[in-house]
Amino acid sequence: MLLEGVHFNLSWTDPRRLGRKSASVNFSDIAAMGGRPRYLLLSLGIPKNLPVEFVDNFMQGIIDRANEFGVSIIGGDTCCSEAGLVISITVLGEQAPDRVIRRTGAAPGDLIFVTGTVGSSAVGLAMLKAGKTEEMTHCVERHLDPSPRVLEGVALADAGVPSAMIDISDGLLSDLGHILERSDAGARIRVDLIPSAPGTAGHLSPDDLLDLVLSGGEDYELLFTAPPSKEAQIYSMFGTLGTAVTRIGEITAEHRLLLLNREGVEAPCRRKGYDHFS
Amino acid sequence: MLLEGVHFNLSWTDPRRLGRKSASVNFSDIAAMGGRPRYLLLSLGIPKNLPVEFVDNFMQGIIDRANEFGVSIIGGDTCCSEAGLVISITVLGEQAPDRVIRRTGAAPGDLIFVTGTVGSSAVGLAMLKAGKTEEMTHCVERHLDPSPRVLEGVALADAGVPSAMIDISDGLLSDLGHILERSDAGARIRVDLIPSAPGTAGHLSPDDLLDLVLSGGEDYELLFTAPPSKEAQIYSMFGTLGTAVTRIGEITAEHRLLLLNREGVEAPCRRKGYDHFS
Numbered sequence: 001m002l003l004e005g006v007h008f009n010l011s012w013t014d015p016r017r018l019g020r021k022s023a024s025v026n027f028s029d030i031a032a033m034g035g036r037p038r039y040l041l042l043s044l045g046i047p048k049n050l051p052v053e054f055v056d057n058f059m060q061g062i063i064d065r066a067n068e069f070g071v072s073i074i075g076g077d078t079c080c081s082e083a084g085l086v087i088s089i090t091v092l093g094e095q096a097p098d099r100v101i102r103r104t105g106a107a108p109g110d111l112i113f114v115t116g117t118v119g120s121s122a123v124g125l126a127m128l129k130a131g132k133t134e135e136m137t138h139c140v141e142r143h144l145d146p147s148p149r150v151l152e153g154v155a156l157a158d159a160g161v162p163s164a165m166i167d168i169s170d171g172l173l174s175d176l177g178h179i180l181e182r183s184d185a186g187a188r189i190r191v192d193l194i195p196s197a198p199g200t201a202g203h204l205s206p207d208d209l210l211d212l213v214l215s216g217g218e219d220y221e222l223l224f225t226a227p228p229s230k231e232a233q234i235y236s237m238f239g240t241l242g243t244a245v246t247r248i249g250e251i252t253a254e255h256r257l258l259l260l261n262r263e264g265v266e267a268p269c270r271r272k273g274y275d276h277f278s
Numbered sequence: 279m280l281l282e283g284v285h286f287n288l289s290w291t292d293p294r295r296l297g298r299k300s301a302s303v304n305f306s307d308i309a310a311m312g313g314r315p316r317y318l319l320l321s322l323g324i325p326k327n328l329p330v331e332f333v334d335n336f337m338q339g340i341i342d343r344a345n346e347f348g349v350s351i352i353g354g355d356t357c358c359s360e361a362g363l364v365i366s367i368t369v370l371g372e373q374a375p376d377r378v379i380r381r382t383g384a385a386p387g388d389l390i391f392v393t394g395t396v397g398s399s400a401v402g403l404a405m406l407k408a409g410k411t412e413e414m415t416h417c418v419e420r421h422l423d424p425s426p427r428v429l430e431g432v433a434l435a436d437a438g439v440p441s442a443m444i445d446i447s448d449g450l451l452s453d454l455g456h457i458l459e460r461s462d463a464g465a466r467i468r469v470d471l472i473p474s475a476p477g478t479a480g481h482l483s484p485d486d487l488l489d490l491v492l493s494g495g496e497d498y499e500l501l502f503t504a505p506p507s508k509e510a511q512i513y514s515m516f517g518t519l520g521t522a523v524t525r526i527g528e529i530t531a532e533h534r535l536l537l538l539n540r541e542g543v544e545a546p547c548r549r550k551g552y553d554h555f556s
Binding site: 001003005006007041043044045077079080081082083084086088090092 | 279281283284285319321322323355357358359360361362364366368370
C-alpha cells in the first residue's frame with residue numbers, strides 16, 4: 001500500500017515513475033523469496049481533481065514494469081478518494097515450494113551478502129527534500145524508480161544458494177533484524193564493507209552517510225545469507241548476471257547484532273531503520 | 279478498496295462489523311463468478327491515533343468471516359495513514375474454468391433472477407444518515423454487515439445454471455447494465471416484482487422506495503440470468519438452500535433496458551445507480 005504524503009510526494013515524482021515504482025516494490029517482495037512475479041492486481045483510490053492524464057501515465061508505468069518482468073495485470077478496483085492518491089497492489093509469484101527462500105534459515109557461520117549499493121535511495125530522498133535534484137542524480141533516480149532484483153532472486157533460489165533472504169525496504173539494520181529474529185540468531189557486520197553509491201562520501205559527513213547506509217530504506221536490494229561453501233558460486237553467479245554482490249558479515253549464535261569498523265572494533269550507530277509507526 | 283469517509287463512517291459502525299463487511303464484499307465478488315473464496319490478503323493504512331483495540335476488533339471481524347467461509351488469511355501490508363483508515367483486500371477464489379460464470383453470457387429470452395431483497399442496504403444507510411437507527415433495524419444491519427451469497431453462487435455455478443451473473447454492489451440498474459453491456463443485449467424488468475425488504479413501504483414514499491430498489495447499492499445479492507428451461511431447477515435449488523430467489527424480468531435482443539410496471543406500462547426512473555466519480 002502506497003499513500004500520498006506518506007510513501008510518495010507528487011511534487012517530486014512524475015506519474016510514470018510512480019507507476020513503475022509501485023510495481024517494482026511489489027516485485028521486490030516476490031524476488032526476496034526467490035519467486036517469479038506472475039500476476040498483479042491494482043486498486044486505486046483517485047482524488048476527483050486528479051487529471052485523467054495522470055492516471056494514464058501512472059498506468060503506463062505499471063504496464064512498463066509488468067511487461068519487463070512478464071507479469072499479467074489481472075484485476076483490482078477503482079474508487080474515489082477524498083484524501084490523496086491511494087495505491088494498493090497485490091502481486092502473486094511462483095516458485096517450487098522447496099526452493100522458496102524464507103527469513104528463517106540463517107545459521108551461525110553463514111556469510112551475509114548484499115546486492116548493489118545500500119543507502120542510495122535515502123541519499124536520493126535527502127536530495128529531493130533539500131531541492132538539490134541536480135546532485136547525486138543516480139541516487140535521486142534510484143529513489144524514484146528502483147530496480148527490483150527479480151533475476152538475482154530467482155537465480156539464487158533456483159540454485160538453492162541462500163539460507164535466508166529479504167529485500168531492503170525498511171533499512172539494512174531493520175531488515176537484517178527480521179532475518180535474525182526469525183532465524184533465532186545474531187550477526188557481526190563490518191560497516192566499512194557495506195557498499196554505498198559512488199560519490200556519496202563527498203556529499204555527506206561520515207556519520208550521516210553511515211546512518212543512511214545502515215538505516216535508509218527503499219533500496220530494494222537483496223540481503224541474503226549462505227554457508228561459506230557457497231561463496232565462490234555466489235561471486236560466479238553474480239558475475240554472470242552483471243550485478244554487484246558484497247560480503248558484509250556473518251551470522252553468529254549469540255543473539256546480538258554487532259557492528260564492527262575496519263579495525264574490528266564495535267562501531268556506534270544512532271538509528272535502527274524505518275518504523276512505520278514511530 | 280474501502281476508504282474512511284467514502285465507503286464507511288466510523289461513527290456509524292463498530293470495528294468488528296467493519297471487518298466483517300470488508301471481507302464480505304470481497305467474498306461477494308468471488309461468489310458472483312460462482313467461485314469459492316480461498317485466500318485473503320489484507321492491506322491496512324492505519325491513522326496514528328487509532329486505538330490498538332480498534333485494529334484488534336477489526337481483525338476479529340475479518341477472521342470471523344474468513345473462518346465462516348473456510349478462507350485463509352495469507353498476507354498483506356500494514357502502514358501508517360495520515361488521512362483516515364484505508365482498507366484494501368484481495369481475495370483469491372477457485373472454480374473449474376468451464377464453470378466460472380461471467381457477465382457475457384446473457385442471451386435474448388433468458389430470465390433474470392435476483393436473490394434475497396433489493397434496496398435494503400440503501401434503506402439502512404438512509405436510516406443511519408437520518409439518525410433513525412431504531413427503525414428498520416434489519417436494513418441497518420444489512421448495510422453494516424451484509425451476507426455474501428457464497429453458497430448460492432457456488433451452487434449455481436456447480437449446476438451450470440446461470441448464463442451470466444453479477445453481485446449488486448452499485449445498484450440493480452447499474453449492475454444489470456454491466457451484464458447487458460458485456461452480453462450485448464437489453465432487458466425488460468417488471469419493477470413491481472423486485473423484492474424489497476419487509477416494512478420499507480411503510481417508511482418511504484413509493485417513488486423514494488423505487489429509487490432505492492433500482493439504484494441503491496451494497497445489497498450484495500446475486501443478479502443472474504438463465505434460460506427458461508432452468509427455471510424449475512432454480513426454485514428447487516434455492517428451496518433447498520433456504521434463500522429467496524425472484525424472477526424479475528427477461529433479456530431482450532433490443533439494446534434497451536425497459537422498466538415496466540404491473541400493467542406492463544413503461545415505469546419512470548429518476549436514477550441509474552452509483553457512479554464512483556459522479
